[in-house]
Amino acid sequence: MKAEKVVLERIVEILQPFVSGKMEITPGMDIESDLAIDSLKSMEILASLEDVFDISIPLNVLSEVRTVEELAVQIQKLVEAEK
């Protein structure tokens, strides 16, 4: 549980520079519609996530991700799988 929380916090940190103003990012927010993350930004975000967590993120995994929390769950799974 603690590990998941850490992953979520790191993801929020990574997303923060890509959202407008000082919007507070919450776990339930929709990445595309609430945070206005488009495909260009997502490429950069994915690269950051891969570097920070030292994982490879397949595009297929992300196609079902909608919210920040869902992203955290998927990242956590990949981190566990690559241990």
Added chain:
Amino acid sequence: MGLFDKFENITASLNVIEQQCCAFFNIIIEEILSATEAVINGRRVILAGTNNYLGLPLRKECKEAACRAIEKEGTGTTGSRMANGTYSSHVALEQDISDFYGRSNTIVFTTGYSANLAMLSTLVGPKDIVLLDADCHASIYDGCRLGGVQVYRFRHNDVDDLEKRLKRLRKQDTNILIVLEGLYSMLGDRAPLREIASVKEEYGAYLLVDEAHSLGVLGNRGRGLSEEAGVEDAVDFIVGTFSKSLGSVGGFCTSNHKELEIIRYASRPYVFTASSSPANIAAAKAALEIIRREPQLRERLWENADALYGRLKEMGFRVGPEPSPIIPVRFEEVARAFSAWNRLLDQGVYVNMVLPPATPDGTALLRCSLSAAHTMEQVEKIAGAFSAVRDFE
């Protein structure tokens, strides 16, 4: 919620575009006058956005070959390659392509799109990995999705980024197929293929290069970037299309892996569609022969490309990263691209307009593509039209 409600966002965007640029999505080529000229909206225009790199769709030899094929074999095959749709002409063209590339095996598909769809959905499966350049064509992404392979992207033309990902992914101990394009259709830039081939060898991966825009355009014999970069032996699979330099419709994959043949039996986009028409096959065959015997077409294409690229750059337009027969002119604001596109058409020059999110960096592009069939006078006219657009702005 109605069946079509999900298209609300697209409809809203279309309305905005049509208000500013009413002809854009409804452009009709009313009459083809030559390889480089047509009638649009009742007036004569220079075609500078048709990917017709060598001007072959109207070449006498290609037209006559297509007509002869129709006379002999009819207008369509009415069947799949796997059933009654493989004629001796399909097999002969496969042999010609193998000979052209110096490879053992070739499969001809019905379109370039289906060639990528077939290869990427079949060659690799859910237990394999595809590592593709982020700017790859939609047909490559679609093929990967159809076959369910694990897909990872590397930053466009970034060899360090590719290697970083290979380092991580090799821990999975599975087949890795690197996929990229010879000449990229949006920005007209080449892949750093020599470096990528070296990394591919180091990590024991496979390499597929889509030479759709580079066949007949790059290399001493027109074999594309793989030839120009001197790394043909490192490229496992070359995919290409007939619908650009060859001026026909169809696609292919060629390889020295003899096992390529098994794709015919396992690939849905090969099995479940009608084969190319005899006319398309005959025209492609004739065009390939012209590419072999007329290297001067490639030289003329590059003279035109270098001239226009230089002129647009001098004028201060934001063009692509290197001289190329594909010359994008970038606009930060979509509205300015609309305005420029309309003005170019008013002055008798047709180019492609490409809008985000289809563009690589979020800018709007007016994309020119040059042809060996353009005269230098036409190239000057295209440059002159852009100059007038710049002066207006």
